[in-house]
Amino acid sequence: MAPPKKVSTTASSSTSAITSALQDLVQSYKENTPKRVKIIDAFLLFIVLSGVAQFVYCALITNYPFNAFLAGFGSSIGQFVLTAAFRAQVNPATRSQFTIISPERAFADFCFGSIVLHFFVYNFLG
Amino acid sequence: MTVLKLPTFSPSTLTNAASLLRILALAAIAGAAISSRLFAVVNFESIIHEFDPWFNYRATRVLASQGFTEFWNWFDPTAWYPLGRVVGGTIYPGLMATSGVIYNILHALHLPVDIRNVCVLLAPGFSGLTAWATYMLTKELKDESAGLLAAIFIGIAPGYISRSVAGSYDNEAIAIFLLMITFYIWIRALKDGSVLYGTLAAVFYYYMVAAWGGYAFITNMIPLHAFVLLLMGRFSHRLYSAYSAWYAVGTLASMQVPFVGFQPVQTSEHMAALGVFGLLQLIAFVEIVRSYVASKQFQVMLRWFLVASGIAGGLAIVGLTITKTIAPWTGRFYSLWDTGYAKKYIPIIASVSEHQPTAWPAFFMDLHMLIFLFPAGVILCFKELREEHVFVIIYAVMASYFAGVMVRLMLTLTPVVCMAAAIALSSLLDTYLSVEEPARPDSNGVDETSAPGADVPAEVTVSKKKKKDVAAAAAAAAAHSAATTATKAKTKPSATYGIFGLDTRLVVIVNAIFMLVMFVLHCTWVTSSAYSSPSVVLASRRPDGSQNIIDDFREAYYWLRQNTPQDAVVMSWWDYGYQIAGMADRPTLVDNNTWNNTHIATVGKAMSSSEEVSYPILRKHDVDYILIIFGGLIGYSGDDINKFLWMVRIAQGVWPDEIKEPNYFTPRGEYKVDDQASEAMKNSLMYKMSYYRFNELFSGSPAFDRVRNQQLPREGPKLDYIEEAFTSENWIVRIYEVKKEDPLGRDLKTANAFDGGKKRKPSKPTSRRRALTA
Numbered sequence: 001m002a003p004p005k006k007v008s009t010t011a012s013s014s015t016s017a018i019t020s021a022l023q024d025l026v027q028s029y030k031e032n033t034p035k036r037v038k039i040i041d042a043f044l045l046f047i048v049l050s051g052v053a054q055f056v057y058c059a060l061i062t063n064y065p066f067n068a069f070l071a072g073f074g075s076s077i078g079q080f081v082l083t084a085a086f087r088a089q090v091n092p093a094t095r096s097q098f099t100i101i102s103p104e105r106a107f108a109d110f111c112f113g114s115i116v117l118h119f120f121v122y123n124f125l126g
Numbered sequence: 127m128t129v130l131k132l133p134t135f136s137p138s139t140l141t142n143a144a145s146l147l148r149i150l151a152l153a154a155i156a157g158a159a160i161s162s163r164l165f166a167v168v169n170f171e172s173i174i175h176e177f178d179p180w181f182n183y184r185a186t187r188v189l190a191s192q193g194f195t196e197f198w199n200w201f202d203p204t205a206w207y208p209l210g211r212v213v214g215g216t217i218y219p220g221l222m223a224t225s226g227v228i229y230n231i232l233h234a235l236h237l238p239v240d241i242r243n244v245c246v247l248l249a250p251g252f253s254g255l256t257a258w259a260t261y262m263l264t265k266e267l268k269d270e271s272a273g274l275l276a277a278i279f280i281g282i283a284p285g286y287i288s289r290s291v292a293g294s295y296d297n298e299a300i301a302i303f304l305l306m307i308t309f310y311i312w313i314r315a316l317k318d319g320s321v322l323y324g325t326l327a328a329v330f331y332y333y334m335v336a337a338w339g340g341y342a343f344i345t346n347m348i349p350l351h352a353f354v355l356l357l358m359g360r361f362s363h364r365l366y367s368a369y370s371a372w373y374a375v376g377t378l379a380s381m382q383v384p385f386v387g388f389q390p391v392q393t394s395e396h397m398a399a400l401g402v403f404g405l406l407q408l409i410a411f412v413e414i415v416r417s418y419v420a421s422k423q424f425q426v427m428l429r430w431f432l433v434a435s436g437i438a439g440g441l442a443i444v445g446l447t448i449t450k451t452i453a454p455w456t457g458r459f460y461s462l463w464d465t466g467y468a469k470k471y472i473p474i475i476a477s478v479s480e481h482q483p484t485a486w487p488a489f490f491m492d493l494h495m496l497i498f499l500f501p502a503g504v505i506l507c508f509k510e511l512r513e514e515h516v517f518v519i520i521y522a523v524m525a526s527y528f529a530g531v532m533v534r535l536m537l538t539l540t541p542v543v544c545m546a547a548a549i550a551l552s553s554l555l556d557t558y559l560s561v562e563e564p565a566r567p568d569s570n571g572v573d574e575t576s577a578p579g580a581d582v583p584a585e586v587t588v589s590k591k592k593k594k595d596v597a598a599a600a601a602a603a604a605a606h607s608a609a610t611t612a613t614k615a616k617t618k619p620s621a622t623y624g625i626f627g628l629d630t631r632l633v634v635i636v637n638a639i640f641m642l643v644m645f646v647l648h649c650t651w652v653t654s655s656a657y658s659s660p661s662v663v664l665a666s667r668r669p670d671g672s673q674n675i676i677d678d679f680r681e682a683y684y685w686l687r688q689n690t691p692q693d694a695v696v697m698s699w700w701d702y703g704y705q706i707a708g709m710a711d712r713p714t715l716v717d718n719n720t721w722n723n724t725h726i727a728t729v730g731k732a733m734s735s736s737e738e739v740s741y742p743i744l745r746k747h748d749v750d751y752i753l754i755i756f757g758g759l760i761g762y763s764g765d766d767i768n769k770f771l772w773m774v775r776i777a778q779g780v781w782p783d784e785i786k787e788p789n790y791f792t793p794r795g796e797y798k799v800d801d802q803a804s805e806a807m808k809n810s811l812m813y814k815m816s817y818y819r820f821n822e823l824f825s826g827s828p829a830f831d832r833v834r835n836q837q838l839p840r841e842g843p844k845l846d847y848i849e850e851a852f853t854s855e856n857w858i859v860r861i862y863e864v865k866k867e868d869p870l871g872r873d874l875k876t877a878n879a880f881d882g883g884k885k886r887k888p889s890k891p892t893s894r895r896r897a898l899t900a
Binding site: 017018020021022024025028029032066067070071074077078081082084085086088089093094097098099100101106108109110112113116117120121123124 | 415
């Protein structure tokens with residue numbers, strides 16, 4: 001995930017502590033994350049942006065085909081969490097928590113979850 | 127050292143034999159579960175039971191004969207006359223779809239099974255699957271032997287049988303299986319952190335949503351489990367993977383059911399799941415950030431993050447509540463928390479007997495000894511307290527509460543009771559069936575620190591006595607150290623505690639077997655005597671013990687089917703709507719799908735008002751026949767006079783000025799039908815229809831109502847606006863025809879009086895009476 005964006009807006013008021021902490025975070029992220037996980041993170045960021053775009057459209061313009069909005073937004077959220085779970089399962093830092101799930105199995109699970117998810121999304125688009 | 131010499135086998139032989147035995151045992155359990163539900167078919171016949179199943183059966187027939195698309199778009203003009211009902215969008219179609227699929231598979235295999243038999247036998251068949259799912263879930267909690275015990279418990283526990291006997295073709299028939307399998311897959315998903323199982327749990331959750339309104343139990347149980355795990359500081363990415371996959375896929379899937387629609391994102395019942403989902407995302411995000419930075423910087427960032435997300439979340443909730451995007455809790459839900467709520471505000475919910483609070487004996491009746499073993503099993507769960515044990519503990523607490531509030535929710539309690547009791551009993555058997563014996567204190571002589579005798583659990587008093595003469599001194603010395611080491615000893619390897627001798631084992635095991643036998647006897651007895659009555663056909667015993675079948679309902683419905691025009695509208699209290707539609711195939715005003723309170727209140731008003739007031743209502747609704755249930759002759763207590771107060775109450779809710787409940791009581795506040803009955807009571811259409819010509823049966827002596835145990839007035843009620851059309855053999859069902867307007871334009875009362883004065887000479891009434899009583 002790409003963390004800095006969320007907090008930086010509220011950090012304007014005071015402290016250099018928070019900005020330096022964020023800088024450290026970015027630095028640490030760049031150094032300690034495997035390249036493959038970074039690719040997953042880029043995908044996650046893309047999904048977040050697409051979800052935000054849909055939500056803004058729904059909130060500002062119209063939610064008229066509400067099922068279509070829910071399907072699209074649900075697709076974003078669902079794909080995000082499936083990818084995030086996949087990331088946790090293959091990331092060396094967290095892989096130890098999953099005793100029986102190999103990275104290959106994780107990818108198969110990810111595909112299965114995505115297919116089922118998009119089956120329902122497609123059905124719900126209307 | 128062991129008490130018994132056991133024959134030795136190679137380990138592979140043992141495992142093979144064990145797994146073969148397990149499969150055989152599971153098959154036998156499924157067989158027992160299915161066959162114990164067949165009492166209804168054996169004692170009566172292969173018939174659909176009660177009320178709601180008749181609608182499900184009728185819908186399934188449509189599905190089987192016309193295909194799924196037709197079923198989906200089915201508009202039923204005969205229900206809720208004249209409104210009609212959009213059936214496809216107002217039902218949970220899972221049950222009908224299941225039997226439709228089974229029916230089609232059987233026919234594809236050239237097995238020409240009748241759709242009715244598929245429906246009748248669906249619930250027993252699924253109970254076998256429930257036993258298997260319970261086995262799998264309990265296996266995760268303890269081991270295979272506990273699983274087998276749980277399977278046999280759930281297979282024959284009356285608490286579950288009550289809703290799944292053959293012919294009880296209701297949503298619960300498949301829902302309990304879906305409940306257990308969803309929980310099992312959820313536990314598996316959580317243990318492995320598997321997205322695959324999380325998605326599968328969502329798919330079964332979808333099936334459950336399509337099958338039963340009680341799906342909200344899963345919707346709240348799984349988030350609650352996740353939330354408790356979070357509070358216990360047990361966040362893990364496994365939890366994140368399993369829960370996120372379940373929620374994201376499951377919520378989207380549940381919205382595919384038309385009857386559920388957008389509720390999962392709009393109503394409060396579903397908001398807990400959403401909240402936990404959001405919380406998990408935040409925590410996972412924070413966890414990832416923490417893995418990258420030093421702890422001091424992390425604290426700074428965490429503070430900012432919490433403030434920002436707290437403000438955002440608070441604003442979102444306030445905004446959504448102001449704009450009313452989130453619907454408030456529904457009445458059915460409130461009645462779970464406040465048992466008096468329904469009675470005050472929604473009489474139609476309170477009037478259903480299965481929504482009443484549970485009486486204490488019902489717990490013993492439905493669960494027998496399991497209810498005593500249940501707490502022990504829950505405590506054993508605390509001992510291990512892995513994630514799945516936390517789940518069972520939460521489930522036990524929630525289900526116990528709900529089962530106490532509503533009788534029908536005993537159904538959700540039964541599985542967890544079976545699981546917990548199986549864990550308790552299996553632990554007991556494990557301890558007492560093991561041939562291992564702890565080392566005797568005198569045999570190791572020097573080794574006093576282990577002091578095994580004092581660590582023996584308290585229930586082994588027999589062995590303690592026997593041992594005392596040998597090791598009295600050692601025991602006394604060890605007694606005070608036992609107090610300090612007692613708690614530790616439990617976790618020590620088996621050598622330090624255990625059971626001495628064969629006699630103790632025998633005493634306990636024989637007792638346990640005795641209890642199990644009693645349990646089986648109790649379950650069989652309750653099932654055969656209490657839960658297998660179809661309630662469409664009643665049975666009584668003649669003095670010589672032989673069975674007497676009372677078949678008034680079908681007699682009357684068949685009469686309607688044969689003697690009235692296809693479009694004749696039948697009015698009855700809503701309980702009988704589905705049966706009339708299913709068996710008599712006639713339009714009804716109201717039925718068991720109680721979606722329109724006003725319409726039901728209209729019927730209530732027509733029943734509880736006098737003839738003059740009711741007649742315009744009946745005519746406006748094109749009512750041709752009125753059907754009532756009357757048990758006064760043979761003492762059938764579930765009749766309409768006993769339900770009458772609910773009709774009054776529901777009508778009062780809509781017309782408080784015209785219908786007043788106190789008017790139907792005697793001045794002393796009693797509910798009476800005899801001489802002292804109030805004027806409103808005596809004039810009400812329901813009273814008149816029930817007792818019309820009743821005293822003629824008693825040839826002069828005063829008529830006696832065997833349900834209320836009251837003597838009726840000598841003078842029976844007179845009817846002017848309706849006339850008797852049919853009365854069944856035992857007078858349980860009485861059907862009246864609503865007269866058309868008088869052709870000469872008189873009002874029907876004067877017309878009737880005129881006819882009565884003129885037609886005294888011809889003996890028409892007596893001949894009709896003879897026909898009726900014959």
